[in-house]
Amino acid sequence: MLGIEDKGVLAAYLLCLLSAGLCVIYGIINWNKGDESVDPDDVKWAKTEKQVEEDL
Amino acid sequence: MLAQGLGITVIIVVLIYLTLNIYLGVLGYMRTKSSEDYLVAGRSVHPFVMAMSYGATFISTSAIVGFGGVAGLFGMSVLWLTVFNIFIGIFIAFVFFAPRTRRMGHHLNAHTFPEFLARRFQSKFIQVFSGSVIFLFTPLYAAAVLIGGSVFMASSFGVDYNVALLVFSVIIAAYVVVGGLKGVMYSDALQGTIMFIGMFVMLIFCYKQLGGVTAAHEKLSAIAPLVPGSLRSIGHQGWTAMPKFGWGAPEYNLWWIVISTITMGVGIGVLAQPQLVVRFMTVKSRRELNRATLIGGVFIIVMTGVAFTVGALSNAWFSEFGPEMTGRVVKVIDVEKNLAVLQLMKQNDVEQWVDVEGKSAPVKLSSLDQEPITTDFDGNVVNIQKGRSISIVYAKGSADEIVPSYITNAMPKWFGLVFLLTLLSAAMSTLSSQFHTVGTSIGRDVYEQTVKGHGKSTTITRIGVIVGIIYAVIISYYARESTFIARATAIFFGLCASAFLPAFIGGLFWKKMTRAGAISSIIVGFIVTTFWLSFIKDKEASAIGLCEKMFGKTSLLLDSPNWPVVDPILIALPISAAVAIIVSLMTTPPSKEHLDKCFK
Numbered sequence: 001m002l003g004i005e006d007k008g009v010l011a012a013y014l015l016c017l018l019s020a021g022l023c024v025i026y027g028i029i030n031w032n033k034g035d036e037s038v039d040p041d042d043v044k045w046a047k048t049e050k051q052v053e054e055d056l
Numbered sequence: 057m058l059a060q061g062l063g064i065t066v067i068i069v070v071l072i073y074l075t076l077n078i079y080l081g082v083l084g085y086m087r088t089k090s091s092e093d094y095l096v097a098g099r100s101v102h103p104f105v106m107a108m109s110y111g112a113t114f115i116s117t118s119a120i121v122g123f124g125g126v127a128g129l130f131g132m133s134v135l136w137l138t139v140f141n142i143f144i145g146i147f148i149a150f151v152f153f154a155p156r157t158r159r160m161g162h163h164l165n166a167h168t169f170p171e172f173l174a175r176r177f178q179s180k181f182i183q184v185f186s187g188s189v190i191f192l193f194t195p196l197y198a199a200a201v202l203i204g205g206s207v208f209m210a211s212s213f214g215v216d217y218n219v220a221l222l223v224f225s226v227i228i229a230a231y232v233v234v235g236g237l238k239g240v241m242y243s244d245a246l247q248g249t250i251m252f253i254g255m256f257v258m259l260i261f262c263y264k265q266l267g268g269v270t271a272a273h274e275k276l277s278a279i280a281p282l283v284p285g286s287l288r289s290i291g292h293q294g295w296t297a298m299p300k301f302g303w304g305a306p307e308y309n310l311w312w313i314v315i316s317t318i319t320m321g322v323g324i325g326v327l328a329q330p331q332l333v334v335r336f337m338t339v340k341s342r343r344e345l346n347r348a349t350l351i352g353g354v355f356i357i358v359m360t361g362v363a364f365t366v367g368a369l370s371n372a373w374f375s376e377f378g379p380e381m382t383g384r385v386v387k388v389i390d391v392e393k394n395l396a397v398l399q400l401m402k403q404n405d406v407e408q409w410v411d412v413e414g415k416s417a418p419v420k421l422s423s424l425d426q427e428p429i430t431t432d433f434d435g436n437v438v439n440i441q442k443g444r445s446i447s448i449v450y451a452k453g454s455a456d457e458i459v460p461s462y463i464t465n466a467m468p469k470w471f472g473l474v475f476l477l478t479l480l481s482a483a484m485s486t487l488s489s490q491f492h493t494v495g496t497s498i499g500r501d502v503y504e505q506t507v508k509g510h511g512k513s514t515t516i517t518r519i520g521v522i523v524g525i526i527y528a529v530i531i532s533y534y535a536r537e538s539t540f541i542a543r544a545t546a547i548f549f550g551l552c553a554s555a556f557l558p559a560f561i562g563g564l565f566w567k568k569m570t571r572a573g574a575i576s577s578i579i580v581g582f583i584v585t586t587f588w589l590s591f592i593k594d595k596e597a598s599a600i601g602l603c604e605k606m607f608g609k610t611s612l613l614l615d616s617p618n619w620p621v622v623d624p625i626l627i628a629l630p631i632s633a634a635v636a637i638i639v640s641l642m643t644t645p646p647s648k649e650h651l652d653k654c655f656k
């Protein structure tokens with residue numbers, strides 16, 4: 001199949017495509033799921049992070 | 057000299073590209089478009105930007121040039137690493153690790169990976185120890201990234217490696233210092249996009265030149281008998297076949313190298329990469345992570361999947377279209393396929409054919425002409441043949457040179473420039489985050505935690521960045537072994553996994569994990585890894601030299617086949633995980649109050 005006779009390498013080749021496909025399908029299914037409101041901890045973290053960045 | 061070597065067009069294009077990157081960085085900064093600003097404002101970073109930024113940081117010149125070269129040497133079995141890169145590095149990381157890391161990181165107000173572990177386990181020691189380990193070892197990985205870019209520049213534009221290293225280092229240092237350290241994701245996203253285009257074009261060209269997907273793979277399978285004897289003896293069975301699997305004989309060494317070091321060492325290690333873990337905290341919600349999973353999966357397959365496939369296929373290209381080599385047949389490998397070993401020859405001043413001392417190459421002969429055509433220096437009739445060899449021969453024996461040689465020989469001239477931008481992008485995005493990590497590990501994690509009454513750690517952090525850059529350049533200058541890029545990357549990834557992964561996973565998912573469990577797991581993981589690298593793993597131990605000095609041999613298990621090529625991750629990670637579990641079960645869990653704060 002695909003010019004690759006060795007099952008181990010063929011499996012790796014196909015699993016690369018399947019794993020990428022899994023990521024695509026997961027992304028499509030959950031595209032609009034999981035939106036969260038920003039809470040005070042998030043804002044506090046972001047402000048401190050910005051300070052850390054600026055110090056650099 | 058540099059202008060002559062590189063060409064004025066290359067210099068102008070590179071300068072324009074760098075200016076654009078810095079402009080984007082400054083623009084993002086001025087308009088406060090860093091990821092933190094988005095979060096403060098309660099808005100989202102576009103998932104494309106987040107995914108490209110993560111991907112560009114994840115994938116470096118090391119993956120493209122170093123591991124692409126390893127695939128050129130060992131074959132498509134290296135694609136198992138791509139499977140791990142996508143399934144573990146993207147799917148598992150984004151779906152299971154990232155959401156919890158983001159929430160916990162925000163609740164604990166953690167800004168570095170050591171700080172995250174330290175606050176989760178309420179231990180200053182963890183922060184200082186982890187920060188020190190990261191400060192000491194990240195430059196090794198950074199060196200691998202620098203070498204990847206410099207080798208390509210040297211090979212493609214005909215400049216000396218040291219000149220290329222200097223130019224590449226100056227470009228990177230300027231970028232990092234001027235604006236690359238700011239958390240502006242747009243420049244990262246631009247770099248990710250350039251990388252994506254460059255690699256995609258390379259894949260299309262490669263398959264087209266070799267007659268399509270199936271035909272290309274068949275051509276690669278057909279030249280399996282050209283695998284050099286040194287690789288065959290460790291289990292190489294061709295570039296489209298897995299190495300021989302087994303235990304207890306040298307002929308199984310390659311399987312253990314490909315699976316334990318390349319696939320597991322790097323593939324699992326990505327989960328505990330300090331510079332990647334902090335990226336998870338920059339997104340607004342789980343929704344952005346879900347969307348980034350889609351883009352990340354596609355991005356990685358076009359990065360490492362292409363690099364490893366084209367790296368392996370470069371052997372088929374060289375054997376079909378590579379520059380011809382001339383010599384006399386010293387061994388016929390396969391009559392039907394026209395494969396043989398040539399003793400390379402050249403004509404001397406008086407046009408007599410003489411052997412090139414010590415140079416022979418496995419080749420696919422260009423013609424079937426078996427008639428003697430000339431006499432050699434001693435007057436003997438010799439059969440001069442022409443043939444084309446495999447990638448490693450054209451790369452002068454260095455796996456790190458395979459991808460640059462392929463680009464130079466097989467791709468159109470203009471693509472060399474596109475690929476240079478691809479590599480510059482890959483290096484800039486990874487190195488800026490690496491040096492960011494180096495700086496914060498010494499400033500925030502070590503200095504602030506150890507010096508009483510300390511002022512701001514800004515100066516120490518900046519010095520840390522500069523020391524890190526110099527340290528990485530020095531390593532790049534001295535380390536020129538054939539597969540150094542892949543080895544250095546594997547060491548760093550493996551070390552991070554063995555030392556930090558059990559504590560990181562336990563911290564995220566197991567409320568009963570204790571401070572003592574985390575500390576002992578980190579220390580044991582670190583000690584076992586460094587012991588294994590210094591005394592067991594042959595190549596690394598001989599480079600370190602301690603084992604030879606103490607015991608007169610390069611590995612304590614030199615006489616036990618396969619052990620000297622087994623990666624430390626296979627030993628250190630299970631031990632450190634077991635220690636984490638056993639010690640945690642034997643010690644008192646953290647207070648409910650602290651756990652509520654972490655897991656709310």
